[in-house]
Amino acid sequence: MTLAEWQIVGFTAWVAALSTLVILPFGLALAWALARGHWPGKSLVETFVTLPLVMPPVATGLVLLEVFGRRGVFGGFFYNHFNLNIVFTWRAVLLALSVMSLPLLVRSARVAFEEVNPRLEQIARTLGAGPWRVFATITVPLAARGIISGMLLAFARALGEFGATIMVAGNIPGKTQTISLAIFQNVQIGEDASAYRLLGISVVLAFIAVWSSELLLRRKTRTR
Amino acid sequence: MSLLLKNISLPLADFTLEVDVEAAKRVTAIFGPSGAGKTSLLDLIAGLRAPHLAHIQLGDVVLTDTSKKLSLPPQHRGVSYVPQDLALFPHLSVSQNLLYGQKKGGANNSLFSFEHVTDVLEIQTLIARRVTELSGGERQRVALGRALLASPRLLLLDEPLASLDAPLKSKIIPYFARIRDEFQVPMLYVTHDRFEALTLAEEIIVLVNGKVMQTGPVSDAFLHPANAEVAKLFGVETVCPGKIIATQDGLATVEVGRITLTALAPDTAATDVFVCIRGEDVILQRDTATSSVRNRLPAKILSIRPEHALVRVEMDAGFPLFSLITRPARDELALSEGGAITALIKTPAIHLVPR
Numbered sequence: 001m002t003l004a005e006w007q008i009v010g011f012t013a014w015v016a017a018l019s020t021l022v023i024l025p026f027g028l029a030l031a032w033a034l035a036r037g038h039w040p041g042k043s044l045v046e047t048f049v050t051l052p053l054v055m056p057p058v059a060t061g062l063v064l065l066e067v068f069g070r071r072g073v074f075g076g077f078f079y080n081h082f083n084l085n086i087v088f089t090w091r092a093v094l095l096a097l098s099v100m101s102l103p104l105l106v107r108s109a110r111v112a113f114e115e116v117n118p119r120l121e122q123i124a125r126t127l128g129a130g131p132w133r134v135f136a137t138i139t140v141p142l143a144a145r146g147i148i149s150g151m152l153l154a155f156a157r158a159l160g161e162f163g164a165t166i167m168v169a170g171n172i173p174g175k176t177q178t179i180s181l182a183i184f185q186n187v188q189i190g191e192d193a194s195a196y197r198l199l200g201i202s203v204v205l206a207f208i209a210v211w212s213s214e215l216l217l218r219r220k221t222r223t224r
Numbered sequence: 225m226s227l228l229l230k231n232i233s234l235p236l237a238d239f240t241l242e243v244d245v246e247a248a249k250r251v252t253a254i255f256g257p258s259g260a261g262k263t264s265l266l267d268l269i270a271g272l273r274a275p276h277l278a279h280i281q282l283g284d285v286v287l288t289d290t291s292k293k294l295s296l297p298p299q300h301r302g303v304s305y306v307p308q309d310l311a312l313f314p315h316l317s318v319s320q321n322l323l324y325g326q327k328k329g330g331a332n333n334s335l336f337s338f339e340h341v342t343d344v345l346e347i348q349t350l351i352a353r354r355v356t357e358l359s360g361g362e363r364q365r366v367a368l369g370r371a372l373l374a375s376p377r378l379l380l381l382d383e384p385l386a387s388l389d390a391p392l393k394s395k396i397i398p399y400f401a402r403i404r405d406e407f408q409v410p411m412l413y414v415t416h417d418r419f420e421a422l423t424l425a426e427e428i429i430v431l432v433n434g435k436v437m438q439t440g441p442v443s444d445a446f447l448h449p450a451n452a453e454v455a456k457l458f459g460v461e462t463v464c465p466g467k468i469i470a471t472q473d474g475l476a477t478v479e480v481g482r483i484t485l486t487a488l489a490p491d492t493a494a495t496d497v498f499v500c501i502r503g504e505d506v507i508l509q510r511d512t513a514t515s516s517v518r519n520r521l522p523a524k525i526l527s528i529r530p531e532h533a534l535v536r537v538e539m540d541a542g543f544p545l546f547s548l549i550t551r552p553a554r555d556e557l558a559l560s561e562g563g564a565i566t567a568l569i570k571t572p573a574i575h576l577v578p579r
Binding site: 117119120122123124125126127128129130137138141142 | 270271272297298299301303304305307309311313314315324325327370371374
């Protein structure tokens, strides 16, 4: 493993973890609203959140490129007010990973919230707890398994993201290059040894993510 | 403290719940068949469901007033609720469950202190356990303790004993009686069991298909059902107040008006009891041959009414007494209204419920 390869691995793991943390508050709020709420346009929002899961990632990346480019709706806003460039920077990588992994967190957390008996939340209210305390002390702990498994799935998805990232962030070594992008590039230019080393690393990372999720879930079951 | 339930209207799947009553006693039983709207009524009082129309007031605090668009959120009502499934928090220990609703700095109210509540309910030894490791009766007491530790001004109990078998029921009922006597909390007790209602409640609200059929003191209600529907709901039970005047060899001598009956002695030391006799257990007889039956009462027949395959005979035996017999039996005995008959009741068929 070369230093450059280690840097690619570190960058990928860091952005994937950060994207999982960034989508956590939105994802939980959205999952809860979908699980408990009855509001107009619910099915529309549901479909919209799931789109990145089924659309070609490259297409999603193209949409992000349009919207967050300097002349796009959001991109223009960030550039004009904060002098911030999004596309073709590490922020674009974060954006692509977040959008692509959000559906996995939302779907998993939503099912977990739906399985929490609403009677428990209601009785907690009668015991003097406000809605936020009920959410933090009853709903989230009882849905913890689904939330954690959703987070790990989202993290694993982010680690391997390719299509959306290459569209919106490009493939800039040392700047926006993740493991998947580096493997692709190395194969293209005939650096097969490097590609296989990175392949090995992604297998290890994926293994750790899935295995730790298994361990967490098992410990959870035992204490129940 | 009285609970005012005024002009309540809540459309449910099959009917509209309509209630207009006041509950002023320590324990009020809400009595009715399943699906009568009892749980929905409790949900309204706890603020877990929004009524179409309602004025709900506890003492001088208005909890809900739809005409003023006022509805206190559940956490500010001071109303503790023990639902039918108890809703113990499965991820918390017994002590964490118990303390969930305890008011911060609630130590100034020693009545609802942790020590006092766990002592009355005898759950001190359980507090380190997980709720999944509790038996049915223990879960029941922990749920009660959790509700009490929130220092409620009103306690709602939804069929708290429905899931327990008969022997366990009789073990748990005394805890409810202790809560009634030790804590100054008015209780609404939903049940469809007349023994629970008789043992614990002073007042009764009979709810059928969302409508209040009858209100008043419990014993009156059982003795004088407001209409045929309520009578059917109560069953053909004879319920009347009596007094144990002697117990010997496991047998109790009970005075009911001028009449004395022999019954199995109850577990309690109480002497004031309700005498309960099922209509199926009252045998009617023309002649006066001797038999093993201890209780032989000369009675006057007041009315004879067919009920499905059977006939319901109402008698005056010194107290109102009902008997359920078959139609051929009625014909064979040549029963007639106003006629005389002898009623036989076996000793174990007389149930004494402390009042």
